[in-house]
Amino acid sequence: MSVLSIEKLNKTFKGGLFEKDRHVLRDVSFVLPEGQTSGFVGSNGAGKTTTIKCIFDFIRPDSGQIHFFGKPLTSESKTRVGYLPERPYLYEFLTGMEFLRLHWNLCYGASLKDFHERAHEALKKVDLFEAKDRRLRTYSKGMLQRIGIAQAVLTRPDLLILDEPMSGLDPDGRAMVKDILREEQKRGVSLFFSSHLLQDMEELCSHLVVINRGQVLYDGVLNSFMAEYQSLEKAFSVLKGKEEGRV
Amino acid sequence: MYKIWTLARTTLREMLREKIFMVAVLIAVALLGLSFLLGALSFAEQRKILADFGFMAIQISGLGISLFAGAYLLAKEIEKQTCLLILSRPVSRAQFILGKLFGVLALNTLLMGALGVVLWGLLGLWNEPKLFPAFFEIGLSLWCESAVILCLVIFFSLVVRPVLALGAGFMVFLLGHWLGDLAFFAEKSQEDVFVQAVKVLHWVTPNFYRMNWKSAYFLENGIPFDNILWMLAHMTGWALLAILLTNFFFRRKDIV
Numbered sequence: 294m295s296v297l298s299i300e301k302l303n304k305t306f307k308g309g310l311f312e313k314d315r316h317v318l319r320d321v322s323f324v325l326p327e328g329q330t331s332g333f334v335g336s337n338g339a340g341k342t343t344t345i346k347c348i349f350d351f352i353r354p355d356s357g358q359i360h361f362f363g364k365p366l367t368s369e370s371k372t373r374v375g376y377l378p379e380r381p382y383l384y385e386f387l388t389g390m391e392f393l394r395l396h397w398n399l400c401y402g403a404s405l406k407d408f409h410e411r412a413h414e415a416l417k418k419v420d421l422f423e424a425k426d427r428r429l430r431t432y433s434k435g436m437l438q439r440i441g442i443a444q445a446v447l448t449r450p451d452l453l454i455l456d457e458p459m460s461g462l463d464p465d466g467r468a469m470v471k472d473i474l475r476e477e478q479k480r481g482v483s484l485f486f487s488s489h490l491l492q493d494m495e496e497l498c499s500h501l502v503v504i505n506r507g508q509v510l511y512d513g514v515l516n517s518f519m520a521e522y523q524s525l526e527k528a529f530s531v532l533k534g535k536e537e538g539r540v
Numbered sequence: 541m542y543k544i545w546t547l548a549r550t551t552l553r554e555m556l557r558e559k560i561f562m563v564a565v566l567i568a569v570a571l572l573g574l575s576f577l578l579g580a581l582s583f584a585e586q587r588k589i590l591a592d593f594g595f596m597a598i599q600i601s602g603l604g605i606s607l608f609a610g611a612y613l614l615a616k617e618i619e620k621q622t623c624l625l626i627l628s629r630p631v632s633r634a635q636f637i638l639g640k641l642f643g644v645l646a647l648n649t650l651l652m653g654a655l656g657v658v659l660w661g662l663l664g665l666w667n668e669p670k671l672f673p674a675f676f677e678i679g680l681s682l683w684c685e686s687a688v689i690l691c692l693v694i695f696f697s698l699v700v701r702p703v704l705a706l707g708a709g710f711m712v713f714l715l716g717h718w719l720g721d722l723a724f725f726a727e728k729s730q731e732d733v734f735v736q737a738v739k740v741l742h743w744v745t746p747n748f749y750r751m752n753w754k755s756a757y758f759l760e761n762g763i764p765f766d767n768i769l770w771m772l773a774h775m776t777g778w779a780l781l782a783i784l785l786t787n788f789f790f791r792r793k794d795i796v
Binding site: 306343346349350351352353368369371372374376378380381382383384386387391395396398399400402403441444 | 542543546547550553554557558620621622624625626627628629630631792794795796
């Protein structure tokens, strides 16, 4: 069963008075298999973030269909999905614990059953337990990224969607995020994360979706992709070259 | 409902922890202090001057919070993309708008309520409980006015830049208060264009002129019930219209 399927997604941003319309997604289709880690790779401006924003209905696609666990996006499916945006700007006036409680309340209402246990578990996982009562304003960039991940895993989702989770982090921060993702993999969570860093994909993913100029160039198993092209870097440049030659 | 409450509580917490709220409180207290001094300078009408300026201080505080908080309430969430995480949860855009709105309304209630208690004390009305209904009704009218301005400014902020939304909100406030005077001058001028323009203004602007009761605190029987009923219906209508329009535009907005 697929955890997320996207079919023929199209999106055009209307230009201004003297600007052309920008067709940013062209028939984007892919399927994420359950229990696997899928990478979403593409250059800057390829359409990764727009696709993810369409998935959550932050951006309304012009056409296309999106299904979570075989159904359109509903409140029920939203509770089964964890999300971390590209730049996790958070409510900086809240403390780490208040921030997690806000997200818990939005998912489960007033019931705090299991909240403290889950919050402490998530905070320890991202190594922020000691900082839980500090305002987010005082957190470093890496800490903000980690508390963002803590809120994403707080509700023990079946699917985690992370937009550039390692961008802008120092090597320690990147290693920590990768460790967290590996732990989630072990728990059987389906992961979908975007990056333009190919090394991250090779290390973590079993499934790959390649996008360039708003078009999906590859959707399939990483190993067969690698077998064909030896390295991801080479494959990416060959595919891009083919596509751009066609255009 | 609990999701709206959660968002309202978070918004209120944000406002209380931001320094801008302290600035609003300081300005309000300074205005109340000034009205007390102005009242003390007068020989005959001390209480009236104190009441006039005191209610004006409450009005300005409520208006200031509504204009500044309203103009940036959704615009900031969209620009900083803090709304993405909230909307990725089982929260609809309508619930998000209502949560944010109720948070600011709660702040206005707290601020205006506290200032009202201070003014009540300064006017020495604790010995005259019969004046409480009029005092409360004036406070209610100021609160309703600030609530309608808040709803309108939030809507404006979705279609224009926050600074313009703030300006538009202030313009609605002024026009709403000038409606009676404009109608009077239009009638006197007998110029058809002027008369028609004022008629149009009556339809597109909330009528704050008719609920300007700031000088009526001494009425022992309070404000006539018909007037209060009219105010509540008029203000509820305008607030609902603004909320529906906000929801309509926000639902269609791409958060890029």
